[in-house]
Amino acid sequence: MSAPTKSLLQDKSFKLYVQGFVFSLIFTLAAYFFATSNTSGGLLFGITLALFAFGQLLTQLICFLHLDQExxxxxxxxxxxxxxxxxxxxxxxxxxxxxxxxxxxxxxxxxxxxxxxxxxxxxxxx
Amino acid sequence: MLGKLNLDALPYDPIAIGGAISLIGGTIGIAALLTYKKRWGWLYKEWLTSLDAKKIGIMYIVVATLMLLRGLMDAAMLRGQTAIASGENSGYLTSDHFQQMFSAHGTIMIFFVAMGLMFGLINLVLPLMLGARDVAFPFLNSVSFWLFFAGMALVNTSLIIGEFSAAGWLAYPPLSGLEYSPGVGVDYWIWSLQIAGIGSLLSGINFITTILKMRAPGMTLMKMPIFAWSVLTSMMLVVTAFPVLTVTLGLLSLDRLLGTNFFTTTLGGDPMMYVNLIWAWGHPEVYILILPAFGIFSEIVATFSRKRLFGYKSMVIALLAIAVLSYIVWLHHFFTMGAGPNVNAFFGIMTMIIAIPTGVKVFNWLFTMYRGSIDFKNPMIWFLGFVMTFTIGGMTGVMMSVPAIDFQMHNSMFLVAHFHNMIIGGVVFGYIAGFIYWFPKIFGFRLHEKLGTYVVGAWLIGFLLAFLPLYILGLKGATRRLDHYDSSLGWQWLFIISAIGVGVILLGVGLQLLQLYVSIKQRHKLRDTNGDPWNGRTLEWSTPSPAPFYNFAKLPSVTHRDEFWERKRSKSKPDASPYEDIELPRNTPDGIIIAGMAGAVGFALIWHIWWLAALGLIGCIVILIRRSIINPGEIIIPAAAIKAYENQLLKRTRS
Missing domain, CATH: 1.20.5 (Single alpha-helices involved in coiled-coils or other helix-helix interfaces)
Incomplete structure (x- = not known):
């Protein structure tokens, strides 16, 4: 548990966190507006929503859990x-x-x- | 300003007032005692803000014990009601109060007793067993405990302000929806579970990291004590299952707060989806509770049989198999919901299969005892009681896994008897045994042996008296959650026996408190002088009792599975390397503040006090950010101080 010596902005992963934050917001909002603007439902609708969810999942895994790095x-x-x-x-x-x-x-x-x-x-x- | 909160929220019927008065009286009594003894500062500095896993563990167990008393009172009232409410006599509880009581009983017993005892015991011994000084994230540990405490406080607040859920311990919609439960009861249920659940999730992450990262050098995963394995698998389930609970409760609260329709029958909502989701969490949850109990018994059987645990590898495989299988059996909780025969058959067969790894464990324990030199100390007697009750419970479980039989048993007293058989006979017995087993390590003296034997007797007889009649009642057609029945059914004598059984269990708990009192009085006689009162096998027994706050003066290195046993056998010399400085985390009140704010958010959302909810949420985030930027650092205990302390401990051991 060593204290971070570098400042936040110099941190390499800081950029990744910001990216992750933006992407997760985009996926959340996209799914919300897509769902509320579309009342017909159907298979295609479901698949699109599932894709947004999958994008969200990848964002969380890569940007916050650093799955690819280690x-x-x-x-x-x-x-x-x-x-x-x-x-x-x-x-x-x-x-x-x-x-x-x-x-x-x-x-x-x-x-x-x-x-x-x-x-x-x-x-x-x- | 105060949302839905007004004076009508105070209790009015005499029994509810009694509950509220006893709760307020108890709290005031404790506060007065602390003030009188001038112990507030001590309590705050030594306990409430502590990050020492052992102290957090003790606090978990204290809270869980208090909640056990509350849950038992509920149980006694419920069985007392059913013992007399036959025919003309309508008993002393109104239907609504009865429903609140069984909902509170279930919620409290699972979330605040079983989970509390489990996290408490893990905190007490896991780091010691692994040869570590603390858990991986000590601050997170404190946050987890205080979130658990906040959830508990909310449940108990419902005794005084407002009401509790009357929708059962899992609050199925549409009954728990706004239409049928317009009051605040279900909201109390949702938010206390939501807050405590987040604490559990954080604990799960913490213990997994501890096991993977903090083991003593040389302790490979396959050299880990089996209790650590059981915790690892149980925490794997926590981390994967609790998010499901959080989401499910979140959706239900959206339905109640914002008028969405996830679980209503209108606008495409589906209450059955709730049942599906809550059990996708709920089934792993029962394994979360039982796996550490299995681990405890594995340690106890090996220690008191003076033998290596039989089939260590098969135990590990069985634990991992359960961790996977427990995710594909959840439909057996709702066979009757209307799925077709193929779905029911699949989940029925999976349920039968999951009994196999559990059976493997039972046989492993029995084979460990075989040709062992068995020492019938209290923990071992608990184990023997457990094998009997747990096997009965397992058998009835396999019975009910047959969908055709389940259609008959579903929602009957038979089911109630079955799961109490697993949870009392399995989980509670396991945690009590573990508590007695590790008590000397934490407090430095053993519990009174003879009184302990009476305690086992009372619990066991009380349990059998209370629940075997329920099996019969279930077969006769008595449904669960029944507060009144017709006298012509001839059920009353069985209900009376069951109520007597609860009385015997209460006697057992009373004896337990007496045992604790007597043991404290006789602590000098019962003192554990060499740190190894039971002739133990694993690393925790290599430290002095009570274990020092830094656990190990020198971190041990491990070459065997039963490391301490091998050391004793080979008479290895003590580690002569010089002492080194020890870093320990600094105490902090941040955990209490975060949980206090989370509790305020919960309370605000229950009563629709929006400003308080926003304020609490912002407060939580601010404290978290502050904590992650400002590192409070560690306190460093110099090597000389440790040497002096250790020598003092050694001297006490020899005298």
């Missing part, structure tokens, strides 16, 4: 893999769970039971 200790890599794994599990799992839920529980559709039975290949005997 690859020496192996646990850095392990930590990244573990985090990626858990993020994947939560995101993919949530999408799967919620999609399956909507498929089974769509209340708007009056014929949903019929449709599910057909989709799942059940024979309906009268």
């Amino acid at each position: 690859s020496k200790p192996r646990y850095n890599q392990m930590a990244f893999i573990y985090t990626a794994l858990t993020v994947f599990a939560i995101v993919a799992g949530s999408l799967w769970i919620m999609h399956n839920l909507h498929y089974n529980m769509k209340p708007q559709d009056p014929n949903i039971e019929q449709k599910i039975l057909e989709n799942e290949g059940y024979e309906i005997r009268q």
Whole structure:
């Protein structure tokens, strides 16, 4: 825990932090205005928002966590893999769970039971 | 000016007033005692501003113990109510108060008792075990503790000002939404968890860094004591799971504060997404709590069996397997929500699989005991009680992992019995055992052995009496959160047994307090003279008891997994190298100030006092920036002073 001797502005990483700050603001605002100006939804809309989120993720990783600069200790890599794994599990799992839920529980559709039975290949005997 | 806050926020029904008066009375009593003994300055200088991990650990445990008493009082009131509220008799609690009470009971027991005991014990022993002088970031450690304290203070403030959430310990919407919970209760719940949760996240980062960076020279990861491994895996879960909680609570509070629709049923919101997200945090959370308890028992079993831990590598693999698997089982908390058979089957099978690494551990412990020379000291008796209760809990858990069975058990008393079986029989037993085990290292004397045996007996019998009837009730169809039932159901005698069980647990806790008192009285008789009261195996026992504030006068170097045991066996000579100066962090009140402001922000957001929220937030940021620019530096303890102190300790050991 040595005290920093250089002034802030001379620090190499200072530039990176400012860049990171600007980029993270841009991605946040872009996502917000994109979402509020666009009311139609749809797949393309979702993908664009996800891309903004991904850009935000990269900004945080590179500018604040300095992921690219130091690859020496192996646990850095392990930590990244573990985090990626858990993020994947939560995101993919949530999408799967919620999609399956909507498929089974769509209340708007009056014929949903019929449709599910057909989709799942059940024979309906009268 | 004061938002929604006005005089109506004060309690009016007699039981709530009783709670408020006992809380205020207790606080005033402690304050008066401190003033009378002129101990305020001492408390501030020696404890509140301290960055010593051991002192922070003790403060965690003190807070957690007080909260345990509060949580137990809630539990006693709940079971007392269900013991009498049958048929004509409607009991002494209103439905609304009953709901607030079980919400508070769950929230307090998980966040402020189990988490508090866990962080407390880790702070006490982790640096000592690793051969380090402190955690990696001592200041951050203080901030974490005080954020935890601020969250705790908010929960308890709800006793006096306003009300607490009545929406259960996880506050599912739409019940926790503005439409069905317009009061401030859910907001108290959100902000106390939000603040304490950030503290937990920071602690997680701190302990991971400590384990990766601060180990004694020669201690490779595979030579680390198993407790350190269990902390590492548990903290990995903290760091990845707590952000999910923060976001979920954040979205819920946006719904409540700004009128967004993330979790409403209108405008495309989906309450089920909340259930999904909160359990994506909630399931790892239960492993966060239990893994360090596993680590504690691994240390205890090896020490009191006088044997190396059986299957160290398989233990490590099991811990890591749990750290991954615990992220793919969370749907088993809501099998009944409406997912199809393929989703339910996947998560059901994953839940069964996660029982395997846990089973591996149980067998490893049993094999460690096999042919060991077992010493039935208190921690070991706790371990034996744990194996029995934990195995019952594990079995019922595997039962409920079958979705078809879960549809029957879901939200029943059976589930309540199951998770108390894991959390009391696993987590609480583990932390109490750890506390007894490491107590001499921190305070310099052992706890009274015989009283301790009675404590185990009372806890164990009380636990079985309180929760085995709940299994039966669950099978009979009693749902959880039930405050009144029809007398024709014939449930009352089971509820009465359960209430008696809670009484026996209360007796156990009373005995524990008595044990503490008696042990302090007899501390000279119970003194730990050589720093190694149990014939221990790991580095923490190589220091004198109580461990000096700098932990190790000379940083040890490690060649074996059970380093201290090997040293004792090979009769290695003490390190004769000269003493060196030791740098220690300077005490600081910044942690208290930051957490105090965070608490003010929380309180302001609960009552919609916007100016206070803005002020608190700005204050937090200003203090943080000031702290990162102005380095307060370290205090340096000169080598001569350390030599003198160590010699004095040695002299005391010999006398």
